[in-house]
Amino acid sequence: MAAQNRPSFVFAVAREHGLWSLANAFVDPVRPGRDGGLVQKSITRL
Numbered sequence: 001m002a003a004q005n006r007p008s009f010v011f012a013v014a015r016e017h018g019l020w021s022l023a024n025a026f027v028d029p030v031r032p033g034r035d036g037g038l039v040q041k042s043i044t045r046l
Contacts, residue, residue: 009043022046 013020025046032038 008039009046011046 026042030038030041030045032041
């Protein structure tokens with residue numbers, strides 16, 4: 001079963017033409033620190 005969690009971040013882009021990819025956003029993995037913070041660090045990286 002899938003979790004029913006609310007999203008931590010919503011990102012929308014409206015474009016009239018051209019392609020846009022976020023494929024390279026996490027080439028270097030985001031790792032949690034002592035305080036956790038994996039979600040916030042991922043949002044910042046994106």
